[in-house]
Structure formats: C-alpha cells, structure tokens
Amino acid sequence: MRVELDEERRAQLPPTWQRAFDWAEESLGGRVVAWEAQPRWRPACFFELEREGEILPLYWRGARGEWHRNTRPLEREMHVIEVFERNGISVPTRFGLCEDPPGLILSRIPGRFSLDTATDEAHRRKVLDEYLAQLARIHSIPIEEFEAIGYRRPESPEQSCLGETRGFERSYRATKTRPDPMIEFQLGWCHRNVPKDRPELSFVVCDAGQFMFDDEGLTGLLDFELAYIGDYAADLAALRTRDLTEPIGQLGDAMRRYSELSGREIDFGVIDYHTIRFALINPLSVAGMVTDPLPQANYVQYLAWYVCYGRVGLELMAASTAVELDPPSLPEERPSRRSVAHVHLTELLDPAQAGDDGERAYQLDRMQRTAVYLDRADRYGEALESDDLDDVATLLGRRPSTWQEADAALEELVLSSSPERDPEFIRYFHRRLSREEALLYPVLREQQGIAVPPLE
Template sequence: MSALQHDLPEGTIEWIESVAAGRVESLRRHVARREAWIVDVACDDGSRLEGFLRIQREDGGVDPRRLERETRITQALERCGIPVATVHGWNPELRTTLFARDPGRADIDRLEDPARQRAIMEDFMRVVARMHQLDLDALALDDILGPRPTTPEETALASVDEICSQWSHFLGGYRDPLTTYADAWLRRFVPKEVARVSLVQGDTGPVNFMFQGDRVSAIVDWELGHWGDPMEDLGNILVREFYNPCGGLRGLFELYAREAGIPYSSFAARYYAVHQNFRGMVPIHYVCLNAHPRESIASYLCYRYVGDRATCEMLAQAMQIEVERPEMPEGEGERDILAESAIHAQDADVVPAIEDPFARSRAEAVKTLVACMDRKRRYGKALDAIECEELGALLGRRPDSAAEGLVLLDAAIRAGRFEDESLVRYLTRHAWRDEWLYAPAVALYPERRWSEID
C-alpha cells in the first residue's frame, strides 16, 4: 500500500486506527470550506469503516470548542432518535472527530424531479419539528451550550452578542455600513414573542442534511447549534434554500407549524434570515480581508458578495421596502493580455491535468482570483464614481472616494443619523454592484433569489 498523503497532526492516523480497530487504507481531503477528510478503514474483524474526519486545528480560533460542541450535539440527538451521523470517536487533544460517513446525498438542489425534492423537504420539516419539541433536560447539553435564554431579547441576541464578542478584535476597527446597520437592525426589531426555547441548529436547511430515497438520513453540521427560538431554524432554511434552491418553500413552514404545534411568524422567519446572514458574514468578511493561504478565498468572496446582497434584500422584505437592481457600467473595460493569458493557462492547461479533486478546486480558485483582479482593474474607477455620486446624496456632500464615503456612512449609522428606506435602498444597490464586480467568484452561486414563504 502506498504511503498516505496528508498534513494531519501527528498521531491522528494512529488515533483513527485505534478507534476503528483497523488500518487506514485511504485518506483524501474533502472539498469544503471547513477542513474535513474522507477516511476508509479496513477493520480487524473484516468489516470496513467509512468515516468522515473533522478537525479543528491549532488553538481553535475565536471558537475553540466549535467541533466539541458539534460532536456533543450530534451524540445527544442520536440518543433522541433524530437522524444524524454516528460519532465513532472524539479526541480533545487533537480536536478531531471521526463521524460515520452517510452513504446518501446532500445535493437536493441538483435533483431533477420536483416531486422528489418536495417529498424530501417535507420529511425534513417533520424532522425539524420533532427536534424542536425535544426535552432540553434530556439532551444534557447545558455544560457546553450554556444557560438557556429567558427573554425574547436574550433568545434573539445571545448568538449575535457572541459573534460580536468573538470577533471584537476585527469589528472594533472595521467600518462597513451594512455590517453596522444589520447589527443595529437586529437589536431594534427583536421578535416580541418566543413560543418556546429549543435546540436549534443555527445553519439548517438544504445541503446540510443527507437523504436516501425520499427520506432524510442525517442532519449534519452542528457546530453552530445553540438554545434558541424555533423560528431561527426557519430563517436558516430560508437562507440555505436561497443558496441551494430546491423547489421553493411555499407550504413548508405551515406544515412545520402543524407538526411542531409551534406558532409560525413570517416576520420572525425573515428576521432570523437576516440574523443568520449577519452571524455568518462577520467571519466571512474577516477571512476575505485576512485569509490564511490554507483558506479557499475564492469561495469566501462568493459568500461575501452574494451574502451581502441577500442580506440587503431580506432587510427590505422585512420592512416592506421596494428595492431594485441598478444598472451596471457598460463595455468591457481595457483588456489585459497578462490576465487573459493566466486565465487561459489555468483553464486549458493546468486544471484538466489535475486528477486530485482538492488540488483541482484550488487551481480553479486561482483562475477565479485572477479574473476578479482583472475585473477590479477594468471597472474599479467607473464603479467608484457611481458610489461617490450616490453616497453624496446620502451624506449631503460628495466624498473624494468611495472608500471615504463608506467610512462616513458607517459613522452616520453609528450615530443614528439615517433613514431606513433610503439607506436600505442604497446598501442594496451597492451590494448588487459588488456582486457584479466579483462575478467570477459569484459564479459558484449565480442568480440566486429568495423564495416566497407562507
């Protein structure tokens, strides 16, 4: 057998083999935003363990217990009969968990049969309804999830406050009008009533569950799980269906309410869609500005610019503000033969010659980054002029640059000197222009639109 190729911490392979009682036969990096590995083990008893290895490296960053929390929640839910991946083992020293690898699929958005998509989503809503009715004492997770909220404000804002605290080193000096406004908006418009506190996933919905046939076989990715308002998970589903469209959401939230016996609020669902986007976009903005070479920054750029536009549109929906997509600069800008040559070489010569899926994805990312840099060179000045014109109308004077204007607008938002309607309309136009500028990265999730809800 050839030597395993990996950069896992020393002792990881030996730990896997001790947990599985066998020998690791194959190991490959999984293509995903969070580091994971596909592991196959030939067990001593003649069976085969198909594993999915999660790892949280070094000191764990701003959330050092993220993987431990995911592991504990998964174990608790399996005990309660909720479909999740079996945990084979957790190693606190290596910060590594070996999960069972579900043989099903996650790509419900790629199914061509609308009836099957609907059947799977209906089953998923029933699973979520069951999960939200679980006895919290029986889960025995208070030691890792912390105290349960007792007021609507605590329920809605605990995870917002946590994100702001975890990323205070970044947010303290970051001047982004949308981030500042979304934070303030979430605090101004907390839903007034919470039917009950439940275990919520914090990022649930399409592609974060596996399915076999027409049934959900495992809900995955529990690192953001916490005590919260059940409506938060409906907002999560709204967000994830935006990125992974699978037939729309009409009727599904009403089905959930019937199954769970929990009142449904369309405003709360939209509120929590903004809530999830804010919680997710803070670290994504950070990575886009401070990426480690290990990170796939091309995918982060996509999430940032599609996510910013989505947040603006959902803010508008929640407040019943009409917004529209602005006109973009015409023409192709000045060509750059160097950029064109680099893109062609990656596309025609490099990527086709790479067999390893992870290495291929990295090569594709290089092409995307070169294309984004080229578009910034082509259209940057034209977009800057548009931003200065529109910011001047909001601020009362034209800034010398878009960068200066955005800092001034951020200061105005912090001081409360804004009117929601005109601000949301500007932020939406600004987000559309950014998404258009970074079109090569955004191609990962092109032309995404919010689904209508009950």
C-alpha cells in the same frame, strides 16, 4: 476521487492528513486503506478504516477555517449528537475527537444532499417531510438536556431571537480592522427590530436544512456546530437561506407542514426577521477574512458570501418595510493595459491541468477565481468606484475622495442616525453590494442570482 492508500501513497499525503490518519489508527484500531478528499473551505475527507476484517466508512470533519486550532465547537457538536441519538434523531455515529489536527470523526452517512437531486416530486416531498418531522422532534427535546452539556438558556426573548448573532458580533468586533458601515447598519437594524414576544425556547440547529437522503428517503442529519437554545423559528428561516443554493421547494408549504407536525404556530413576519438576521451571519463571520485573508483562504468564496448574503438581507428588509430599491447599472467595460496579464494569469491557473488530483484542482480553482475577479475589477472597478462615491455624496452631502474616507464617514453616519434614515441606507448598501456582485458574477457559482422568494 477515492484513492487506495498503500505505504507509498500514504507518505505522499500532506503532513496534516498523515497525522490525522495516524491518530485514527491509534485511537480506533485498524488501518486506513483509502481516502477521498473533500476540497472545501474547511478540512474534510471521507476515509475507510479496515478493522477486524471489516471496512468502516468514516468522515473527518475538521475545525471551521483552514486547520483552525480550537476543537471546542467540535466537542460540543459531538455531545449534541449524543443527545440526538438518545432522542431518536437520525445522526451519524461518533467515533472520537482528535486534537491535532482538530477533527471530529463520524460515520459516513450514505446518500446524497440537495433536494434538487430527488428522483421526482413525490420523492422530494417524502424526504422533506421526513426532515421536517425530525426538525420538529429536535425542537421538542427538553432544553435541560442541552443545558446539561454546556448550552446556556437565553435570559430574555430578545436574546433568544438574536440567537447566535451575539457571538458572531463579538468575534467580528474583536477582529475588526477597518470601518464596515454595511455590517454596522444591518446589525443595528437587527437589534432595533428583534421580536420581543417569543418566550418559547427550543434547541435550534442553526444551519438548518443539512441532511442526506437516498432513493428510499432520509438517511441522516448533519452539522450542528453552531447550534444554540433559542427561537425555533430561526431554523425555519435557515431553510430559506439554504434554499438559495440548494433548492428545497415551495417554502411556504414547508413552513405550514412543519406547523402541522409540531403543533407550533408559524409567524411569517418573525421568519422574515430571522432570515435577515441569519443572512447577516455570513458577512459577520467572514469580514475579517475578507479584509485580512490567510494564504490558504478561498478568498473569492468568502467575499461572495459577504456580498451575496448581505444583499439578500437588504432585499428582504426592503420588502418587509415597503422600501423601493434602485439597483445600479453596470458601466461599460474599460480594459486597461494590464488586462492581458490578468487573462494570461487566469489561463495559467486552469484547474483542468490537475487531472484527477482533486486537492490540486481545488487549489488552482480558488486562485483562478481570484484572478477572474481581479480581471473584472481591472475592467470595471474604477467606474464602479466612482459611481459608489457619487451615491455616498448623496448621503453625506459631500463627496469623499477615497473609498476609505467614504467608509469611515458612512459608519459614523450609520451609528449616529435614527431609524427614519433606514430606507436611504437600505437603498444605498443594496446598490453598493450589487456593484461588487457584478464584479464577482462569473465566479459566483451556485450563488449567481440568488434571491429569497416570498413565503406566501
């Protein structure tokens, strides 16, 4: 909700936002007269700066995570936007980079996101066509322009196709505190199956499919923080994962249209690989937050990304290697003596009590989602844990007594096994994640039932 800011309301803002707006006024001139919080997993808001009698609609894009201190990714993104501007890409105007609190200040792109809000099919096709044309143009910008602002050229086609996975894997290993056999299996699969015949290099936006549009057409592209130099097919794969929560349309047709616009060959097998690899970025990036969350973390959101995108990757693995999956069934509900308390806590955390306070509603919502998940775990968790240990026994030849013992033994088995055992691991980890997804189901929101459709 947009809130006009007088002196009294400004003083009531959280200290981080007060510092943010102080910096904006000092650096850009003028006065912040209104703001609209964008409650999400990273600090962000829309705000209006009155300067020389005009109102500038701006956007504050905070660092990844909850007030993360590193501004380097945002600085790189700012330089990327500069390169895009020179090459005719529709991007927001840069207004500056703040160190404390960390944030990139951009012009607010008018319009809306997600093509399922298009006025009709003709409108959807027009906007998507305009986006694909912009993406093709990005992929044709000489990579030397990005090397000049600090991006590195991969040393081999294998490195190019692994893309940003290498950096996320390093971060995952640096913060890893306990065994994670599911991630280790998928990482190993991605390394073993990386395409080796993709020499062409392009600048890849990475988290593709993020753009705004209005009733007339495309208004701008956004979010280049994870960009790198690599295989252009990775961006087409990212459209498939974006489609899981923001429907784009028939993706096979979109891939073929990109081929017409760019003159590049489309290999659906390579796109399948990149889809599996890119889906794994979600579990890789949130694994540490799932095992050791910060107090302000949206825990269920992170866990949902871990579970749902891990499961999606396994399903595409199975489809591309002709492995037949065996989804588990949900056991009967068995409420404990504590179930009443879980329900009571869920009711106490109702976001509706926040009224028009969007930030407070977000905080209540993230806590309520956790309460619902714990209630489900109380009702189903013991039986699901037992079923999972039974499945582990089939792989190990013995039944571990705890999930901790199971994870340690499974990780050791995954790391020591040959690819011949891949079908067993695909089936097992799919069953495991499907069980966890069943516990999360009522609070998955846009991720409920997501699945990657075939391209043909």
